[in-house]
Each structure stands twice: as C-alpha cells, then as structure tokens.
Amino acid sequence: xxxxxxxxxxxxxxxxxxxxxxxxxxxxxxxxxxxxxxxxxxxxxxxxxxxxxxxxxxxxxxxxxxxxxxxxxxxxxxxx
Numbered sequence: 001x002x003x004x005x006x007x008x009x010x011x012x013x014x015x016x017x018x019x020x021x022x023x024x025x026x027x028x029x030x031x032x033x034x035x036x037x038x039x040x041x042x043x044x045x046x047x048x049x050x051x052x053x054x055x056x057x058x059x060x061x062x063x064x065x066x067x068x069x070x071x072x073x074x075x076x077x078x079x080x
Contacts, residue, residue, distance in 0.1 A: 024052055029049070
C-alpha cells in the first residue's frame, strides 16, 4: 500500500515544503539502508537526496531570517 504526501508549497513555490522534503529524505534513507539496494537507482536516489537536503537548508535559512525579523520588530515596538 502506497500513500502520497500532500504537496505543501511555500509562497507559490511548487517545490515540496520542509516536512514533505524531510519525509521523502527518510524514505530514500530507508531504501538505501536495505540489504538489497537497487544499484541502478542508487545514483538517482543519492542525487535526489542531495537536492532535498539543499531545499531543507534553504527552508531553515528562510525561517531563521523571518524569525530574526519578527524578533527585531518586537524589540522596536517595546515601550521604553
């Protein structure tokens, strides 16, 4: 039985959201850890994993910037 994760886009970006990318990475890792790894798919899976890792890093970086912006705004709005 196969289930498909609901696609989560961010700001009109059609790439997967962080949670979906992480879930796909976990599926790839599980496949690579099996004893009977399909060597024909190995390079493709490793390449996809690298793309997903880059995407996750980008999403984390963007979230960090947004949080820093919100915290800075909160600091400016505090009464002195």
